[in-house]
Amino acid sequence: MKTLTTTKELADFCKTASDYPYVTVDTEFLRERTYYSKLCLVQLAYPSEDDDSAVLVDPLAEGMSLDPLYDLFRNENVVKVFHAARQDLEIFWVEAGVFPTPLFDTQVAAMVCNFGEQVGYETLVRKICKEGVDKTSRFTDWSRRPLTDAQKAYALADVTHLRKIYEHLAAQLKKTKRNHWVAEELQILTRPETYDIRPEDAWRRVKTRTNSAKFLAVVRELAQFREAHAQENNVPRSRVFKDDALIEMASTKPKSPSDLGSSRLLLREARKGVIADGILAAVKRGVNCPPEKMPKVDNSRDKLKVNPALADLLRVLLKSKTESAGVAAKLIASSADLDQIAAGEREVPAMTGWRFEVFGEDALKLCDGKIALAAKGQTVEVVSL
Known part of the structure; x- marks a missing residue:
């Protein structure tokens, strides 16, 4: 199991991979403590029996640049194969503003090849490769070094089996003439707006029990502050405050630090400092929002006359x-x-x-x-x- 730790090693591998029709790609990352995913490992493989055809890339190695990989992503002569690519693509878009093209997602392809809905990688390995997947390293902290041989083997298997899965599904799509079906689905995955989260739209993801415009105006301001603060400080939005605390504050409409201190659901760290100031300012903006600028909920579906x-x-x-x-x-x-x-x-x-x-x-x-x-x-x- 070869691990690439220098930019030159990565460049050499990508140059070789560019001579093949496709390369399989996967990533390991952490997101529990950050807003944006922290890329910890990249796995790559091209179709060959050569021992060097599948490698691990350590983006955390000192001096490592992923520019050669991004150049390979832009090479339209090489198909980049992922399984359930959305999170991987978000990482590369945020990190470098690049989408792999052309792209193939085996999960999407499997859904149009009679494997069911959102089929997992392990299922495809079992049904197509007739092998099992070792799950013992699933909950690894991929940011820690050194990685054990077992962890490396687990990570590498995510791209070695993927070669056979891709070839099987690609053949099925060609046989059934459904390549354009998959291509339509993948257009969504390669749109920047799929991954660019606008703080002003964050309120739409908050589940509430009321559609009152006045209430939603406060929800909108609180959600916008939370999203912007989380993005700027690269912390999970739940570390700022959770949805249940947001709903509580939209209901109680705190006006002072002492009001925040009486909250049942607000984290202790959010009752003072920058977050507390941001909460109070957001509530004030929401309360003072003029009627014509209040959020409007689309109730058209509720009014449908369904037969x-x-x-x-x-x-x-x-x-x-x-x-x-x-x-x-x-x-x-x-x-x-x-x-x-x-x-x-x-x-x-x-x-x-x-x-x-x-x-x-x-x-x-x-x-x-x-x-x-x-x-x-x-x-x-x-x-x-």
Whole structure:
């Protein structure tokens, strides 16, 4: 197991890898104590039986630059293969402003190759490679050095098995002519806005029991302060204050440090200093927010006039179409999407791209009374009317 600890070693490996059609990539990182993930290890492999074809890259080694890796990411002649790439891509985007291209995500590919929804790496190793994965090093602190041989072997297995998984799935996609399905899904993963979290939008992730505009105005200001403080200081947002404390403060609307001191849920460190000042200022902004600038909650879905019988028929159709196509149902349409279609809405993902091919077209026909569903043995068939 070779570990690269210098920029030159990495450059030499990437130069060799650039002669191959693809390279598999994985990362190990920590995020428990920081806002942004701390990259601790990169695993790389290209298709070869050579012992040097799979390596570990130590980004924590003194003087190590990942620029050669980023150059490889930009090389459009080499496919970069990941499994469940979102967190890995976020790291590289934040670190260097780069997305690997072209990109292949085996989790996405597996969902359109009849392996179910959000299939795990271990499952693919077991089903495709006919091997198991050693889980003993799963909870490693990857920032600590030196790494043990067991930890290195565990990390390296994440890219060595991935070669066979990629080749199997790529062959399936070619056979079924579904490459464009995967390509559509991966477009979302390579959009900067997927990873650029705007503090002013952070309130939308906070779950509340009320849609009162006045209440949400305070929630918005508190969430914006927390997100900005967490980003600037690179600490988890929960270390600033947690959601339950945010909701408490939006309800009690503290005006002074003594009010913060009586909070049941606020962390002790947040009752003084910069965080306390930020909380009080955020609450004041929220309370004084003019009506025209208060948050507006989209209640359009709540007002949809859903035909429940049609929604149920659409669920049956979706199950039938996805089973016959061998694709995960949730990848095509959520329950909320089906309700929207049953209410006459058409601006849903199922009505575009490859989803329309598999389900959307027949969904429209069902809504228009042009097709019916009939049970035949253990299956449901579409009948033209």
